[in-house]
Amino acid sequence: MKILYFAWVRERVGKAEEVVEPPSSVATIGELMSWLAGRGEEYAYAFENARVIRAAIDQTHVRPDTPIAGAREVAFFPPMTGG
Amino acid sequence: MKILYFAWVRERVGKAEEVVEPPSSVATIGELMSWLAGRGEEYAYAFENARVIRAAIDQTHVRPDTPIAGAREVAFFPPMTGG
Amino acid sequence: MTIPVTIRLQSADFDAAAEARLLTQGRADIGAVVSFTGICRGGAGADAIAAMTLEHYPGMAEAEIARHAEEALARWPLMGLTIIHRYGRLVPGDNIVLVVTASAHRTAAFEAAEFLMDYLKTQAPFWKREERAGGPSWVAAHADDDAAAARWTPGKTSSSS
Amino acid sequence: MTIPVTIRLQSADFDAAAEARLLTQGRADIGAVVSFTGICRGGAGADAIAAMTLEHYPGMAEAEIARHAEEALARWPLMGLTIIHRYGRLVPGDNIVLVVTASAHRTAAFEAAEFLMDYLKTQAPFWKREERAGGPSWVAAHADDDAAAARWTPGKTSSSS
Numbered sequence: 001m002k003i004l005y006f007a008w009v010r011e012r013v014g015k016a017e018e019v020v021e022p023p024s025s026v027a028t029i030g031e032l033m034s035w036l037a038g039r040g041e042e043y044a045y046a047f048e049n050a051r052v053i054r055a056a057i058d059q060t061h062v063r064p065d066t067p068i069a070g071a072r073e074v075a076f077f078p079p080m081t082g083g
Numbered sequence: 084m085k086i087l088y089f090a091w092v093r094e095r096v097g098k099a100e101e102v103v104e105p106p107s108s109v110a111t112i113g114e115l116m117s118w119l120a121g122r123g124e125e126y127a128y129a130f131e132n133a134r135v136i137r138a139a140i141d142q143t144h145v146r147p148d149t150p151i152a153g154a155r156e157v158a159f160f161p162p163m164t165g166g
Numbered sequence: 167m168t169i170p171v172t173i174r175l176q177s178a179d180f181d182a183a184a185e186a187r188l189l190t191q192g193r194a195d196i197g198a199v200v201s202f203t204g205i206c207r208g209g210a211g212a213d214a215i216a217a218m219t220l221e222h223y224p225g226m227a228e229a230e231i232a233r234h235a236e237e238a239l240a241r242w243p244l245m246g247l248t249i250i251h252r253y254g255r256l257v258p259g260d261n262i263v264l265v266v267t268a269s270a271h272r273t274a275a276f277e278a279a280e281f282l283m284d285y286l287k288t289q290a291p292f293w294k295r296e297e298r299a300g301g302p303s304w305v306a307a308h309a310d311d312d313a314a315a316a317r318w319t320p321g322k323t324s325s326s327s
Numbered sequence: 328m329t330i331p332v333t334i335r336l337q338s339a340d341f342d343a344a345a346e347a348r349l350l351t352q353g354r355a356d357i358g359a360v361v362s363f364t365g366i367c368r369g370g371a372g373a374d375a376i377a378a379m380t381l382e383h384y385p386g387m388a389e390a391e392i393a394r395h396a397e398e399a400l401a402r403w404p405l406m407g408l409t410i411i412h413r414y415g416r417l418v419p420g421d422n423i424v425l426v427v428t429a430s431a432h433r434t435a436a437f438e439a440a441e442f443l444m445d446y447l448k449t450q451a452p453f454w455k456r457e458e459r460a461g462g463p464s465w466v467a468a469h470a471d472d473d474a475a476a477a478r479w480t481p482g483k484t485s486s487s488s
Contacts, residue, residue: 183342183345186343186362193420194368194369194420195371197368198363198364198365199362199364199366200363201347201360201361201362202436203347204433205357205358205359205360206355208356210356259354270368272444275363276363276441279361280433280437283433283437
């Protein structure tokens with residue numbers, strides 16, 4: 001599963017993208033964030049306030065309780081500030 | 084007292100402006116319209132539906148019950164269609 | 167700080183882009199520019215118009231527009247405002263009116279532009295006469311324009327107008 | 328009739344006037360054109376910024392903007408729509424975003440432009456990073472932008488967001 005990070009989530013994690021293989025017990029976006037947060041100090045920092053982090057599956061906005069089954073590309077980022 | 088006419092009020096009256104001396108019994112914009120309507124066929128036609136005609140005294144919108152005392156310039160016109 | 171305000175009534179065409187540029191050039195405090203351009207529509211079929219003549223009340227038109235510009239400046243934190251209204255004979259596709267508002271944020275710029283357009287439609291002394299195959303006719307005022315203008319009056323709703 | 332819709336994400340500047348002209352030229356059915364330009368503000372004093380970098384999510388940004396353009400076309404009788412959003416490094420005074428809407432009447436043009444700007448601010452995956460004397464920082468999202476966007480969702484009021 002390809003994971004993308006943007007803005008300060010990217011800066012904290014220290015990379016823009018990576019491929020991960022979470023265990024099958026990780027079923028939702030929220031659980032994926034918790035699992036990522038346990039991968040190291042930089043991840044713990046990036047996801048320390050997971051409630052503010054937004055996510056997209058295959059380029060569509062999703063909520064923390066959205067299942068990740070079948071996702072090819074998952075992105076994590078702060079609230080958008082475009083326009 | 085100078086009177087100006089615009090748009091179809093002007094076309095019906097047949098002139099863009101004129102100077103009139105209404106009797107002192109003509110006190111308001113509404114009374115002025117009634118008095119003008121009695122000045123001839125073209126005026127009767129112009130003011131036949133006086134309720135739709137708007138008026139201005141010295142270039143400020145006024146209502147039919149506004150007194151005309153002291154007015155230098157009175158204008159009559161249809162509802163505005165600018166913009 | 168003086169807010170640049172331009173109000174012009176003219177028979178000549180205007181350049182919306184140049185007017186917007188005049189408001190923003192050399193400044194870094196403006197975050198939002200809204201530009202509204204009203205254009206003469208040609209209609210279709212039996213409703214097709216060959217031309218339109220805009221009559222206005224010189225003096226009062228300038229005064230009314232200036233008064234509403236002042237009101238917009240008092241109600242919204244604008245950093246620049248341009249209003250140009252043409253008069254005379256126009257053909258379909260010609261520009262009629264331009265309102266440009268500049269502000270730090272978009273809400274003020276949008277609201278002020280809508281406010282000014284609503285008032286220009288209902289309060290500025292201009293009258294449109296259209297030339298059709300069946301002869302010329304004066305454009306009738308629209309009730310929905312009055313309703314649109316009424317929404318800016320405190321304590322008055324559009325349903326009451 | 329096909330409605331001309333242009334959506335572009337680019338690092339290069341845009342010409343708001345040329346984009347508006349493209350929507351209206353050769354047509355006589357458009358009565359109202361609303362153009363919104365968002366500009367990089369410089370701030371003042373300790374808040375002054377030297378530059379801003381706009382990061383975006385390629386692919387998703389285009390998809391989100393296209394989805395909201397479709398929604399605008401479904402909700403309002405538009406005759407043309409152009410959306411351009413820049414990315415990369417910008418300095419104060421630089422253009423950021425352009426929305427141009429064309430319609431027969433002003434209400435549709437104004438509302439569609441506001442709708443699109445509200446959604447671009449809150450849903451399009453762009454992030455602003457500002458460079459200040461004290462160092463760079465990511466712009467925080469504004470609650471009032473969420474409230475502005477929420478007003479377009481039926482049954483949802485700004486106070487509920």
